[in-house]
Amino acid sequence: MNPVPKPKISAEQFDQADQQSALRALDVEIGKSKNISKIKPVQLLSAGGFVAVTLFRNRFATEDIDYIINPDTPNVDKIMDKFQAAIERMEIFVTGRNRQSLFRDSVTQNVVLWRGANLIIYAAKWEWTMARKLKRIGSENRKIDLSDAVEILAKMVQENGGPLALETVQSWDTIVYTPLDMAAIKRVADAYRERWGVDGINM
Structure with missing residues (x-):
């Protein structure tokens, strides 16, 4: 039997409380993983609606959380499935050295949007x-x-x-x-x- 697809979360539904709940659940799931726990905290960058809702407060809600994972994360492909359970889709496309440079510069900028025991999300470089x-x-x-x-x-x-x-x-x-x-x-x-x-x- 095919699994029932989860409904897409609309902008009206995915407000700050929903985001915080999803990220806490994701943080817990990361903590349960033996592989991921070796490299925690997992570092992400975010841009777009999540920054607007969390930091600037000029939006009440957003459709999704745009993110990019630290490209230097070991076994990065293995942990992507964990994120898909809590984050609807990824809309940031950066390649090669540009991805690494963006991540380093954003961490240096040090604007933390969310921090848990196993996960930290930085705002992407302004x-x-x-x-x-x-x-x-x-x-x-x-x-x-x-x-x-x-x-x-x-x-x-x-x-x-x-x-x-x-x-x-x-x-x-x-x-x-x-x-x-x-x-x-x-x-x-x-x-x-x-x-x-x-x-x-x-x-």
């Missing part, structure tokens, strides 16, 4: 997340992406001690392998100014 947001804003025009980008930019401005140079933002095109849309950058800059009353990007 520059990488913003580059993806700007690319999406330029092509899909979703309001929630603009809201996320304004919150991320606020964090970056705070850490930078002032607004970012336009040239710095444009340099992130190397992250997404395509020139970033100036109209998208301007939309984020305008939305930031409207939200905070000061410039976040020196246009």
